[in-house]
Amino acid sequence: MVEIPEHLLLRSAEAKAKALGIPVEQVLAEMRGEAPPVAPAAPPPSAPPSDPAPTAPTATTESPAAPVAETPASPSPPAPTPPAPETTTVSVETPPTEPLTAPSSPPPPASENGERATQVTLRPVAPPEEIPEGVRPQRLLTVVKAKAIQQVKATPTDKVNTWPHLMIAEFSALMVVTAVLIVISVILQAPLLELANFNATPNPSKAPWYFLGLQELLSYYDPQIAGVIIPTITGLLGFMAIPYVDRNPSTKPSDRKFAIMLFTLFLTGSATLTLIGTLFRGPGFNFTYPWADGIWFDDLKDWVHFE
Amino acid sequence: MANGLARLKVKERVEEAADAFRRSSFWESIFRPGSPFKRGYSDSPRNRSYVIMNNVLYHLHPVKVKRHAVRLSYTLCLGGLSFFLFILLTITGIFLMFYYRPTAPAAYIDVEALSTSVAFGSLVRNLHRWGAHFMVLTVFLHMSRVFYHGAYKPPREFNWVIGVVLLLLTLLLSFTGYLLPWDQLALWAVTVGTNMAGFTPMFGNQVKFALLGGIEVTGNTLLRFYVLHVLFLPFVIVIFMAVHFWRVRKDGGISGPL
Structure with missing residues (x-):
């Protein structure tokens, strides 16, 4: 049930009271549930025959006093109100709280009814008030609960404040990496071999580790294929094209087994090639075993010793 | 004893001076609204938003992120x-x-x-x-x-x-x-x-x-x-x-x- 604001309730009560010609206080009391409500709240039509209420058969009458009679329909269970339209129904069994029933001693029902009817008819109908020029009289029909004017289409997602939740996670990750880097840098000296000498070619000559997979490929294929076509065509352009080739909209791993398989193949393949090129290639770029012949990779020279 | 009192006085004076500095219009002018360094910063949703919005480095971030993004295991940063x-x-x-x-x-x-x-x-x-x-x-x-x-x-x-x-x-x-x-x-x-x-x-x-x-x-x-x-x-x-x-x-x- 919607909570109706006080001022609207008052306005509504005033309008109703004016229409029915009854005091505003009474309507208000009805609306607040202090006094019995009007006819609609009366028991269903099936009630009277089945209900052997003490005053039932004689208590009900059809009051012809049309609009005014609407007022105090009784909600009390024994009141067997017929299923007449609300404006024409008057219940006899007026509860004691009912302000309209004047001498509410326990007289016989019929007489009470008569008395009630007279009183109803006697009550002067309020004369129509003067309506000022240019003002259109209005009455409140109903109060509709307000809804947001904007239609929110996006479904709300579970979000947290960046500060502090994300910032703390990032800051800790940053601190950990800095700490690890400093420890590594204190322990491990970056390699610095002898001065560059064009006349002394080291054997083997190796590229930086991230190119060693390519250098490894070079020992299998023609340089144009291994050194240029594979890295630029498949490596660079192929990778850029991934989102335009893979049109599968799903991000679930179970829906994209083929894509994941291809990428994992690439990852393991390049990792294997890089490892072979780094650790298992010795003089003349021939195969060696790092545990037998040592590491032939100068980046690692100063800090990995297998011998 | 006298020495201890003097030290206390010095400490109080330093604190007073720091407080006065934090009240000064210069200090106020350095930070944008909602900065935790401002006097009287309180932990409210509004200020949490301001911390991100009003900082040239942090505003790379949105004010709010999806909860799962905070989990380190998702992106590993x-x-x-x-x-x-x-x-x-x-x-x-x-x-x-x-x-x-x-x-x-x-x-x-x-x-x-x-x-x-x-x-x-x-x-x-x-x-x-x-x-x-x-x-x-x-x-x-x-x-x-x-x-x-x-x-x-x-x-x-x-x-x-x-x-x-x-x-x-x-x-x-x-x-x-x-x-x-x-x-x-x-x-x-x-x-x-x-x-x-x-x-x-x-x-x-x-x-x-x-x-x-x-x-x-x-x-x-x-x-x-x-x-x-x-x-x-x-x-x-x-x-x-x-x-x-x-x-x-x-x-x-x-x-x-x-």
């Missing part, structure tokens, strides 16, 4: 760490530039002197070198993470392309830096690398010539790689990074969980 390592490499790199001359006779001597006779020189050089290896690794792992999450799917396709360019630029930055110590390792690694570039079909020799500034690795190559390493490539990568981060925000923030 790899993209952020790549960016952080780039900043670390910039700072250490600027330090190194003070002690380094990119000429064939001087480069090796400078690097050697840096390792032996400059305060923290060895540490900073090590940080720069291992940090560079780390960055290649984190960028690569970041790419793998994005692939496995399917985070390159619409509307993020183009950001993936930018990301691949960033990976290439990272590799180039690392590779150009490789030559700068001008030792045997640098010389022959770059010789091998540029020889690979020379196998480019049709205009291989031209590519190699442009990279080396000659037909083989010389002092010209050193200068060329130096300028590429400290100026040109960082300039380009910063532009691409800016677009990359901006697109992350515009394309709906960090990707959702699987």
Whole structure:
């Protein structure tokens, strides 16, 4: 049930009271549930025959006093109100709280009814008030609960404040990496071999580790294929094209087994090639075993010793 | 006793002065509204938003993020760490530039002197070198993470392309830096690398010539790689990074969980 604001309730009560010609206080009391409500709240039509209420058969009458009679329909269970339209129904069994029933001693029902009817008819109908020029009289029909004017289409997602939740996670990750880097840098000296000498070619000559997979490929294929076509065509352009080739909209791993398989193949393949090129290639770029012949990779020279 | 009282007084006075300074209009003018450094900062949702919005560094972030993004296990912070390592490499790199001359006779001597006779020189050089290896690794792992999450799917396709360019630029930055110590390792690694570039079909020799500034690795190559390493490539990568981060925000923030 919607909570109706006080001022609207008052306005509504005033309008109703004016229409029915009854005091505003009474309507208000009805609306607040202090006094019995009007006819609609009366028991269903099936009630009277089945209900052997003490005053039932004689208590009900059809009051012809049309609009005014609407007022105090009784909600009390024994009141067997017929299923007449609300404006024409008057219940006899007026509860004691009912302000309209004047001498509410326990007289016989019929007489009470008569008395009630007279009183109803006697009550002067309020004369129509003067309506000022240019003002259109209005009455409140109903109060509709307000809804947001904007239609929110996006479904709300579970979000947290960046500060502090994300910032703390990032800051800790940053601190950990800095700490690890400093420890590594204190322990491990970056390699610095002898001065560059064009006349002394080291054997083997190796590229930086991230190119060693390519250098490894070079020992299998023609340089144009291994050194240029594979890295630029498949490596660079192929990778850029991934989102335009893979049109599968799903991000679930179970829906994209083929894509994941291809990428994992690439990852393991390049990792294997890089490892072979780094650790298992010795003089003349021939195969060696790092545990037998040592590491032939100068980046690692100063800090990995297998011998 | 008197000494203790005096010390207490000094302490009180310092505190008073600090408080007065924090009340001053100068201090107030430094920080934007909602800064935790401002007097009377309180932990409210509004201020939590202001902390992000009103800070030039933090406002790279949205005010709110999806809850799962906070879980470290989702992204492992790899993209952020790549960016952080780039900043670390910039700072250490600027330090190194003070002690380094990119000429064939001087480069090796400078690097050697840096390792032996400059305060923290060895540490900073090590940080720069291992940090560079780390960055290649984190960028690569970041790419793998994005692939496995399917985070390159619409509307993020183009950001993936930018990301691949960033990976290439990272590799180039690392590779150009490789030559700068001008030792045997640098010389022959770059010789091998540029020889690979020379196998480019049709205009291989031209590519190699442009990279080396000659037909083989010389002092010209050193200068060329130096300028590429400290100026040109960082300039380009910063532009691409800016677009990359901006697109992350515009394309709906960090990707959702699987």
